[in-house]
Amino acid sequence: MISIKNLSKVFNTKDQTVQAVDDVSINIPKGEIYGVIGYSGAGKSTFIRLINRLEDPTEGEILLNNQDITALRKGELRKQRQKIGMIFQHFNLLWSRTVFENIAFPLEIAGISKQERERKVLELIDLVGLKGREQSYPSQLSGGQKQRVGIARALANEPTVLLCDEATSALDPETTDDILDLLVSINEKLNLTIILITHEMHVIQKICHQVAVMEQGKVVEQGEVLDVFVKPQSKTTKRFVQQLSPLEHQIDRLNQFITNDEQSEVVKLHFIGNNAKRALISEVSKQLDVEINILQGSISPTQEGAYGTLYVEIKGKPSVIQNSISYIESSGVEVEVLRHV
Numbered sequence: 001m002i003s004i005k006n007l008s009k010v011f012n013t014k015d016q017t018v019q020a021v022d023d024v025s026i027n028i029p030k031g032e033i034y035g036v037i038g039y040s041g042a043g044k045s046t047f048i049r050l051i052n053r054l055e056d057p058t059e060g061e062i063l064l065n066n067q068d069i070t071a072l073r074k075g076e077l078r079k080q081r082q083k084i085g086m087i088f089q090h091f092n093l094l095w096s097r098t099v100f101e102n103i104a105f106p107l108e109i110a111g112i113s114k115q116e117r118e119r120k121v122l123e124l125i126d127l128v129g130l131k132g133r134e135q136s137y138p139s140q141l142s143g144g145q146k147q148r149v150g151i152a153r154a155l156a157n158e159p160t161v162l163l164c165d166e167a168t169s170a171l172d173p174e175t176t177d178d179i180l181d182l183l184v185s186i187n188e189k190l191n192l193t194i195i196l197i198t199h200e201m202h203v204i205q206k207i208c209h210q211v212a213v214m215e216q217g218k219v220v221e222q223g224e225v226l227d228v229f230v231k232p233q234s235k236t237t238k239r240f241v242q243q244l245s246p247l248e249h250q251i252d253r254l255n256q257f258i259t260n261d262e263q264s265e266v267v268k269l270h271f272i273g274n275n276a277k278r279a280l281i282s283e284v285s286k287q288l289d290v291e292i293n294i295l296q297g298s299i300s301p302t303q304e305g306a307y308g309t310l311y312v313e314i315k316g317k318p319s320v321i322q323n324s325i326s327y328i329e330s331s332g333v334e335v336e337v338l339r340h341v
């Protein structure tokens with residue numbers, strides 16, 4: 001468990017004071033993939049750099065492996081840092097060293113014997129899918145392969161937590177997905193806690209269990225990914241969620257179906273988890289003999305199950321419409337009746 005309490009960082013520059021991280025408290029259970037999302041300048045990089053003390057906090061506590069990182073002196077800090085791996089947007093590889101030598105580097109620093117280093121590096125190369133590229137130089141690798149080297153290097157000292165600083169932002173969408181898949185498989189194989197920062201909701205959707213949304217240094221919303229996606233509270237979170245649900249932008253197209261006719265209601269259904277796989281619409285229309293037109297729909301998978309949104313028009317007598325809505329609600333699907341805005 002990583003426990004972050006009232007963490008703050010203030011930068012004092014010549015002409016201004018910036019509160020980059022403002023009273024952030026987060027608990028991250030062991031083995032979780034925890035995402036922090038925010039727009040540029042929200043304080044994400046500063047936040048993640050505080051966790052391995054690349055920045056010193058102004059206030060607050062970071063408990064990692066039952067030790068307060070913020071209270072460690074230089075020697076102890078160096079030791080603890082070996083248990084915190086980090087990967088970067090631009091990989092930060094040593095360009096004059098081969099893949100093998102890059103991965104061996106942290107092991108050299110930790111004083112691991114040559115034989116043990118060799119064993120460990122080959123194991124890591126296998127883990128990240130770079131077999132055969134041991135003697136290549138970073139300049140001979142694709143972006144995705146460079147990040148694989150970065151991941152293997154970060155895992156060399158068997159960290160208990162892996163920090164990912166916009167690790168896929170420099171990659172194309174397909175390579176991004178490959179690297180995200182690799183992070184999930186490492187998380188599962190090694191039960192490794194992963195903290196990542198990103199400005200892309202896709203990254204959160206695809207691999208995170210929990211998410212915190214940052215704005216002006218503060219965490220404005222946090223929780224299970226599925227909960228936050230289905231019921232975003234803050235304006236910023238809603239904007240991020242819309243990145244994934246292009247349907248939300250097309251809501252005005254539904255306006256033509258929303259009328260004052262009491263024999264027609266347009267409703268938005270939120271499906272979560274197993275409900276997203278159910279043939280509920282045909283079930284309702286058969287059971288209650290009601291006409292249901294599907295207007296728009298989408299389904300999105302997350303680490304904790306799928307969630308979906310479906311816009312339908314229910315047609316019939318007001319009492320039948322009401323019964324249909326009750327039936328749908330009783331099956332655990334949330335219903336929102338749409339009105340003209």
Ligand SMILES: Nc1ncnc2c1ncn2[C@@H]1O[C@H](COP(=O)(O)OP(=O)(O)OP(=O)(O)O)[C@@H](O)[C@H]1O
Nearest residue numbers: 011013018020038039040041042043044045046047
């Ligand atoms: N070393 C520094 N000195 C002064 N101000 C800083 C320093 N580092 C960050 N800041 C300021 O802190 C705020 C948060 O920056 P930070 O880089 O943490 O945000 P971010 O969410 O990671 O944004 P981006 O994705 O653009 O990097 C910004 O206003 C930034 O200008």
